[in-house]
Amino acid sequence: MSDAVIISSRVRLARNLRDYPFPNRMSTSQGEEIAEKVREVMCGKDFCGYKFMAVKMEDLSEFDRVAMVERHLISPEFAAPDSKKLLITTENEEISIMVGEEDHLRIQVIIDGFELEKAYEIADRLDTELDKKLHFAFDKRLGYLTQCPTNLGTAMRASVMLHLPALKESRTVARIAANLSKLGLVIRGAYGEDTESVGAMYQISNQVSLGISEKSAVENLRSITEQLVNSELKTRESMMQSFEYQDKIGRSYGILITARLINHKEAVRLLSNLRMGICEGLIEGVDLATVDSLMLKIQPASLMRLKGTRLSPEERDRVRAEIIRSELRPR
Amino acid sequence: MKCEKCKSREANTHIKKVVNGEYTELRLCSECAKALGYDNVFDLEMPDMFGGLLQSFFTGALPARSGASRCPECGSTYGDITNTGKVGCAKCYEAFYSELLPSIKRIHGSASHCGKVPLRAETLEVEVNSAENELKSLKTQLQKAIEEQNFELAATLRDKIKEMEAEK
Numbered sequence: 001m002s003d004a005v006i007i008s009s010r011v012r013l014a015r016n017l018r019d020y021p022f023p024n025r026m027s028t029s030q031g032e033e034i035a036e037k038v039r040e041v042m043c044g045k046d047f048c049g050y051k052f053m054a055v056k057m058e059d060l061s062e063f064d065r066v067a068m069v070e071r072h073l074i075s076p077e078f079a080a081p082d083s084k085k086l087l088i089t090t091e092n093e094e095i096s097i098m099v100g101e102e103d104h105l106r107i108q109v110i111i112d113g114f115e116l117e118k119a120y121e122i123a124d125r126l127d128t129e130l131d132k133k134l135h136f137a138f139d140k141r142l143g144y145l146t147q148c149p150t151n152l153g154t155a156m157r158a159s160v161m162l163h164l165p166a167l168k169e170s171r172t173v174a175r176i177a178a179n180l181s182k183l184g185l186v187i188r189g190a191y192g193e194d195t196e197s198v199g200a201m202y203q204i205s206n207q208v209s210l211g212i213s214e215k216s217a218v219e220n221l222r223s224i225t226e227q228l229v230n231s232e233l234k235t236r237e238s239m240m241q242s243f244e245y246q247d248k249i250g251r252s253y254g255i256l257i258t259a260r261l262i263n264h265k266e267a268v269r270l271l272s273n274l275r276m277g278i279c280e281g282l283i284e285g286v287d288l289a290t291v292d293s294l295m296l297k298i299q300p301a302s303l304m305r306l307k308g309t310r311l312s313p314e315e316r317d318r319v320r321a322e323i324i325r326s327e328l329r330p331r
Numbered sequence: 332m333k334c335e336k337c338k339s340r341e342a343n344t345h346i347k348k349v350v351n352g353e354y355t356e357l358r359l360c361s362e363c364a365k366a367l368g369y370d371n372v373f374d375l376e377m378p379d380m381f382g383g384l385l386q387s388f389f390t391g392a393l394p395a396r397s398g399a400s401r402c403p404e405c406g407s408t409y410g411d412i413t414n415t416g417k418v419g420c421a422k423c424y425e426a427f428y429s430e431l432l433p434s435i436k437r438i439h440g441s442a443s444h445c446g447k448v449p450l451r452a453e454t455l456e457v458e459v460n461s462a463e464n465e466l467k468s469l470k471t472q473l474q475k476a477i478e479e480q481n482f483e484l485a486a487t488l489r490d491k492i493k494e495m496e497a498e499k
Binding site: 016018020021022024025080124127128131132136137138139140141142143144145146147148149150152153154156184208209210211212213214215 | 356404405406407415416417418419420421424425431434435438439440441442443444445446447448449450
């Protein structure tokens with residue numbers, strides 16, 4: 001049931017080594033030293049039951065780096081090539097550690113579906129093991145010490161990615177945003193800036209990290225998410241009564257499987273309509289996973305990475321349309 | 332380095348962004364940055380958070396009073412921290428605790444951690460010491476505030492000292 005609305009769950013912990021200055025005050029050699037330490041601890045053997053691999057950001061091509069931003073694996077800040085920046089991931093990229101971002105370590109776990117507790121449990125276990133070797137900066141009053149005071153305390157950001165086309169259409173998202181901030185949560189568009197999201201993809205996360213435990217923060221987020229899912233589904237139900245809306249979804253599917261040129265924004269908007277059509281039983285023969293993976297694949301850098309070459313915007317529109325057609329073709 | 336836009340003034344703003352799949356960097360002077368809508372660097376450097384609000388949080392903080400003008404560990408001043416919105420190292424939080432506290436409270440609505448504590452006995456020892464230091468520093472500040480007849484600050488400090496002593 002929640003598949004229709006919830007895309008993925010994420011938990012991120014910020015950690016710093018006690019004996020080094022924070023990234024803005026550290027030298028290149030100190031940064032490289034930290035990267036080396038973390039690599040030694042995590043790679044080349046089994047760590048917490050996972051196999052990790054490491055890659056230096058400066059060794060990756062621009063497409064690779066930007067494509068990582070597009071699939072939310074790293075932050076835009078981390079995409080800049082720099083010898084201090086090391087990315088450690090499991091093969092499926094569910095778990096990743098950015099070394100040398102705004103804090104020495106950013107431990108991140110992203111799991112498809114509504115899996116907040118599981119994501120936290122993994123991040124927590126990694127943190128405990130890493131702390132034994134790396135000794136993280138901690139203060140009893142302020143919790144885990146971070147470069148930016150907004151992350152103090154648990155230094156945890158938990159979030160869920162939601163597809164909310166009906167709440168967007170009925171202009172409820174803006175109203176929700178105002179209420180969420182009172183609860184210490186924030187909602188923002190997952191593609192594009194502020195709350196006006198292309199493709200109705202939103203991310204809700206906790207804003208406050210000091211004075212609230214990890215467990216309560218995750219519980220808060222879970223209960224708000226459940227409420228949002230319910231109201232999204234209810235709104236969808238009434239929306240789907242209208243022929244106008246059914247027509248819009250049918251036409252979106254029609255364009256996606258026949259278009260020869262399609263820009264990113266249009267593609268995301270139409271895929272969002274298609275996604276809702278599938279969930280509401282209006283469109284058959286396409287599964288959600290295909291749509292979700294297309295959403296990621298058709299972004300500009302991801303396309304260029306797939307083709308292994310730089311493409312002009314016009315070429316991208318052509319390649320994008322081609323990929324969408326081939327993946328959505330009725331079988 | 333000169334600003335990439337006006338090519339005359341010194342560049343002091345570094346902008347990194349991803350547009351249409353391309354990573355770009357810009358080095359601008361503060362005037363050109365402002366003209367292009369980049370006057371608030373925090374928004375760009377920390378899209379993950381609400382860093383844009385941060386500077387205004389900091390400006391409301393108490394002026395430096397703890398007597399520790401530089402962090403003994405990394406050499407940051409309190410001014411460095413407010414200018415960049417970034418704390419220099421873990422020790423800075425001890426050195427500028429009372430200056431940072433109002434900002435921290437405003438951001439989080441609280442200034443006492445509850446949640447995970449690392450499994451290290453030595454942490455506790457360090458903590459007791461740092462609480463002692465904090466108390467000492469507060470008492471010095473209180474003395475100074477009274478001498479300067481800054482009674483508002485003195486009252487705040489007195490309450491904090493009471494609070495800390497009660498915790499012991």
